[in-house]
Amino acid sequence: MRAWHFIAVVNLALVIGIAAGYFYWGRQAERLSVELQAARKAPPRPEREWTQVAGVVRGVMPEIGVMVLSHADMPGYMRPMTMGFKVASAQLYEGLEVGDEVRFTLRGNPPRVSIVAVERAPP
Numbered sequence: 001m002r003a004w005h006f007i008a009v010v011n012l013a014l015v016i017g018i019a020a021g022y023f024y025w026g027r028q029a030e031r032l033s034v035e036l037q038a039a040r041k042a043p044p045r046p047e048r049e050w051t052q053v054a055g056v057v058r059g060v061m062p063e064i065g066v067m068v069l070s071h072a073d074m075p076g077y078m079r080p081m082t083m084g085f086k087v088a089s090a091q092l093y094e095g096l097e098v099g100d101e102v103r104f105t106l107r108g109n110p111p112r113v114s115i116v117a118v119e120r121a122p123p
């Protein structure tokens, strides 16, 4: 095989490969732009709420508006664990201390949720 045959075959393969790539990614970009438009038109998801969730205060960080709680199961959202939650208002954790058992209400559109109510658990 002459050198130019080889070069021609390699170039042809490259042209076909690049064309196929452009075609594939062009279709992909088109599909993504259609999905994006649909997502922008979609109505916002309704907020969800979990009420009377049992928890134990593990820490309060007023400077960043976060309370750390060990919380009970939240059906359809989270298993029991210890984690920090954004708190809607600093007044909510006034008077609460580490170790206090509480019942709280979490509201929002996961993962953007915040505690909107807290009270000491009845003894």
Ligand SMILES: [Cu+2]
Residues within 6 Å of the ligand: 071, 078, 079, 080, 081, 082, 083
């Ligand atoms: Cu959690």
